Amino acid sequence: MRAWTPWLLMTLWYSSGYATALSPQDFASGMTVVVSREAPVYRVTVPLAVYQGTVREDLGDLRVFNAQGEAVPYSLSHYAPPPRASAEIADRPAVVYASLDAGGTREAADSRAYTFDLGAHVPASRVNLTLPEGNSFDRVEVSSRRTSTDTWHTRTIAEVYRIVTPDGERSNAPAMVNEARDRYWRVRILQGGDLLGTPPRLVVSYVPAEVTFLAQGHGPFVLAYGSVSALPGETDLTQVSANADVVAATVDAAETLGGPSRRVSSPAAFPWMRAVLWGVLILAALLLGWMALRLSKDADA
Secondary structure (H helix, E strand, O other): OOOHHHHHHHHHHHHOOOOOOOOHHHOOEEEEEEOOOOOOEEEEEOOHHHHHHOOOOOOOOEEEEOOOOOEOOEEEEOOOOOOOOOHHHHOOOOOOOEEEEEEOEEOOOOOOEEEEEOOOOOOEEEEEEEOOOOOEEEEEEEEEEOOOOOOOEEEEEEEEEEEEEOOEEEEOOOEEEEEEOOOEEEEEEEEEOOOOOOOOEEEEEEOOOEEEEEOOOOOOOEEEEOOOOOOOOOOOOHHHHHHOOEEEEEEOOOEEOOOHHHHOOOOOOOOHHHHHHHHHHHHHHHHHHHHHHHHHHHHHO
């Protein structure tokens, strides 16, 4: 019976699917990491394309691979802005914001409301509205939602203006919001003009996450992203980052790896191999039970 144990464990391990490791081709796209010099640890700012191309809002379908196609240890760090703080307080730390703007579409059922599709799930912590006309003032309600069918959640109510003076234009500061990774946004005018001309543009600001990874194997390294089959695979590199030479790196333009189909769930094919392996396992268990029964009867005889 002991001789059967390793074989049974190996069969169960393969049948559970853990024997298959992810490769770059399991991800839709990738970016080559560009380094200025060799180092044990590199840090890359997550570009907008990753927020546009990942499936998971937590960036869990992101990996770093070396030139041999092997995944290397990595960690993600996210900036956590003070909730509902003023823009002045939030700007005191040395924080670099990135911005993403989108054009609005007037709602058919409400002429004072506009919807916006960011096409990405960036961690927005500041929002602003670019008014199409000078000398404008509006009080607006800003809402967002994760999908196009979810319920709208109010993020802030703010006053926006655009004043033209002899010295140039003056406008309001961005409004702070509790971090939201929603793709769809809505602005409804509560007080002010109807904006019957050109629709406004929504500008969301966010602090990109950073990817820190170990330079295992040979480069160039590839930042891969966009996979329905990938689960979060981070490693805690806190101690490593604190005691190692961490070099900032950049990335090249996005390239196709496995293609857009990696971001889309497909109907699961019947797992013939797993079914066969489980069948063998069950038969082996029955065989062991039969052998134990025979041995028990022989002992009683």
